[in-house]
Amino acid sequence: MEEFIAGWTARHGTGRDGLLPLLHAIQAEAGHIDDALVPAIARALNLSRADVHGVITFYHDFRRTAPGRHVVKLCRAESCQARGGAAMEAAAARRLGVAMGETRADGQVALEPVYCLGLCAIGPNALVDGRPVARIDAAALDRIAAEVAA
Amino acid sequence: MKVYVSRDMASVALGADDVARAFADAGCDVVRTGSRGLFSIEPLVEVETDEGRIGYGPVTPVDAAAVLARTHPARLGPVEQLPFFAAQQRFTFARCGIIDPLSLAEYGAHGGWQGLETARAQSPQAVVDAVKASGLRGRGGAGFPTGIKWQTVLDASASPKYIVCNADEGDSGTFADRMLMEGDPFCLIEGMAIAAHAVGAAHGYIYIRSEYPFAIRTMRAAIEASAHLVAPFTLEVREGAGAYVCGEETALLDSIEGKRGQVRAKPPLPALKGLFGQPTVINNVLSLAAVPFILADGADAYAAVGFGRSRGTMPVQLAGNVKHGGLYEIGFGITLGELVNDIGGGTASGRPVRAVQVGGPLGAYFPPSMFHLPFDYEAFAQAGGLIGHAGITVFDDSVDMAHMARFAMEFCAVESCGKCTPCRIGSTRGVEIMDRIIDARDGAPVRAKAADGGYLGKALYSRAPDRVDVSPDAQTALLRDLADTMKYGSLCALGGFTPYPVLSALDHFPEDFGASAPVKEAAE
Structure with missing residues (x-):
């Protein structure tokens, strides 16, 4: 380096x-x-x-340790909360097997908080390895879980 | 056949890339535009026909054949004639969603660069006078007259001077800056070039938050494409790194300088000692993007629209649990109720609206009983709130307002830059108070042993948790005291405005705080 x-x-x-x-x-x-x-x-x-x-x-963005192989950034801000974001946050933690703000023990996936992606009328929203995903529901979580298993 | 599909980050999040690919595979000439701004019809496809552009939405990739055969049931007709768009006054967002954002030819064909040409034919003072006459006020939230800020920089003798665009749009419920940078980036560049001519600056920075990767990419491409047109003025994009407080102008300047994004004490004003200690115009995206219209169409045309001392248009953003969310540019003076109920169509969940938060995480919560408020800087300030960046986040009746008050404190604690004590420490104490209030309301077992008596008795302030009076009345009194300290003792709006969502939630929704006081509005 x-x-x-x-x-x-x-x-x-x-x-x-x-x-x-x-x-x-x-x-x-x-x-x-x-x-x-x-x-x-x-x-x-x-x-x-x-x-x-x-x-x-x-700065929140800078990491001092290696991230998970996949990073799911889930929005925690008010507009996503107004659309059921808190329940989706809990469901995502269960579905991916990792607590918010942590990297799973096998290093496969990290679940990180983000405060607003500017997609505020179509939440709850996430960035999955940098790709924006809107209207997250149980089915979307299943797709994300399959994607990050690879 | 020519079709238009948005490349806006929100449209892409809803599947617009796949839709665009399906139409390209079907042999269409696909033009990627910005977003029109109504997300309930995204992904939207517009097909060019003899009767103009006909919209279909929302559509999925499998719908391509039916859309091209013009038999698809999601036919919307001409998009600009939909009720959501027909009454808008699009001054700043006139081109957004219509043109290819990176086509210089289309930007020029739709009125682009006329403002810059007009400005360059005038003296700097004449340009500043035009901005003053338009009544334009800072769209970032503070509402300070833009022309007066420019005058200060023009009058400053030090050189070099800088133009800085604050594109660190961190407020939840706002996305107008992002949409403009992705949908009409040359408009912002033109506004900055006009500002540079007006104050005598040679270089500018656009500070964009890292959460907006699409906007960063589009702005960088647009700067490269238009460099020859704004020369000798030069521009560069600086990427943020996930710190909300960098939306505060002095923290943003420190961040560009390569430092921790900590707030500076004012004075000196950034207009006199800003970036690298030099005179600096720092304006929000929407303030700078409003300037080309003002120069091209005249200050009077801009000032003719508006309400009281709030002149011109505001790109209002309808967000959260709202049926027709999106960007609605309209003159000031429209009421909150018209925006939420008539234009937004109420909640997406179909349940009653209980609260709206206006102005992001530092904005107040208002109940429907205050929906008569006109959208105007002064009217909102008088009602104990702020317009901020004009984001409106709608909540239905399932919202727990004590939880939202706790979140406001939690967010402040996470994002505090740490420079001043009321914000750094106060926000954490605020979370603790909200936890006690919520525990007491829910009848949860008291976390620490409640002392009865002791030699000082129960106290509001104590280092010993078992001596604190945890009753809701005592804790709300403590919360008000803390909010007062944060409001008047903080260096910037992060600590200073966090009391707005907290106290407005407490004042308008006392029942959620376990208040013993009678509820103002009885349930029907």
Whole structure:
């Protein structure tokens, strides 16, 4: 990953405002941002390790450990709640065998909260490996469970 | 045959990609547009005929043959003549759902770039004056006059200056920014280029939340396609990383600078010391996207519509448990009841409407008895609420308002940036108070042993849980006190406005809080 960081700064520069784009790029490349990379990121942008650590841990999107092979992000916000989101959240946890905010022990699937996908009139909504799914009901959960079993 | 299918994220979530593929396989020339904005008819297919574009929806891939034979029962006729669309006043969303969002030719053919041409033929001061005369107010929620903000940046002597578009649309129940960026991205780019000319900026940023991958992709493509038309002004997209508080303008600026998205104390105003400490115009997507119309059609045409000091149109978003949810752009002044009942058609579940939340997670809950309220910044403020980004989330009678109040506190605790104490600590204490209220209401066994007497007796404030008075009356008094501290003591709207949903739920639905006070509206 050291070369990846060097290549990125060669293209985009070493300004501090590049930190979020660089973190996004690392996560897109490696799936997560390992703590072991923090010193290299800090050196590349001339920041302190504490500064980089602070930014990584501030934002919900940045992961410090590898995610599940599949990620189901289920919306917990008000508009989805108004359409039965809480019941679907409980059903999804049962159906996928993993609690909200956790990765299943076998590493196959993670169920994560998201606060609004902007599909607020057709909830409850989810992102399944980045693909938007609306009007989630029991049948949709079955399809999602089959999809993430692969 | 030419057919139109939306590529909007909501349409895709309902299966529009499969529908588009089926029509392409049937030999059609498929144009992917933005969404028209009514989701109960999505996925929508519009077929080009001699009588214009005829809509069919909702349709599935297997319906392609019947639609092309014009025998499908889901025939809607011309979409713009449907009741949901006929009465709208689409100033900002005029092209959304109609054109291919990334076609420069179609954007130009539908009136695009006229606002920028008009602006560039005028002095910066004349452009700022036009925006002032239009009465346009910040559509992000605060409602600050856009022209006055621009004037401050124009008058600032420091250089360089920046244009920043706040596209961190985190409020639940809102999706207008997303729809515009996916359905008419050049409109936003044109608005930002006009702002750049007006204040003398050379570079702009669009900060889009990571939950909107479609919008990020479309905006990046649109920026590339239109670079030669807005030059020398340059633009780039910055992607958020899942922090709601970055929708607060100063937190957003810190996030672009590569820092934790923490709120700055104001003053200094971002207009004078904003991004990288330089004068910065920071506006919401809808504010900037309203500007091309104002320049092209004139400030008077925009200001002619509206109510009181709220001029122009508002793209209202009907969301949650509503039958006809979607985007409804209309002049200010329409009542809440008209929006929810007449246009939205009541709840999707068919049960009675019990509450609506206006303005996202920081907006107040209103009962149907307040549906006479006109959509207007001042009227909502007077009624103890806010318009915010004009999202309306509808709830039916199965909603537990104490639970929603608890959620408001929980959300604030999850998303607090941590800089100020009332928000960081207050939100967690708020969740604890709501848990005690809900437990007492439900007759759950008291979590901590209730002390009787002791040398201080039962107290509102105590570090020892067994000495706290857990009666609903005592806890609601404590909740009001906490809300007061959060409202007046927080640095930004996250902590400062979380009391709106909490206290409005308590005031309008006391029965859900186990209140001993008589219920205002007796059940029929």
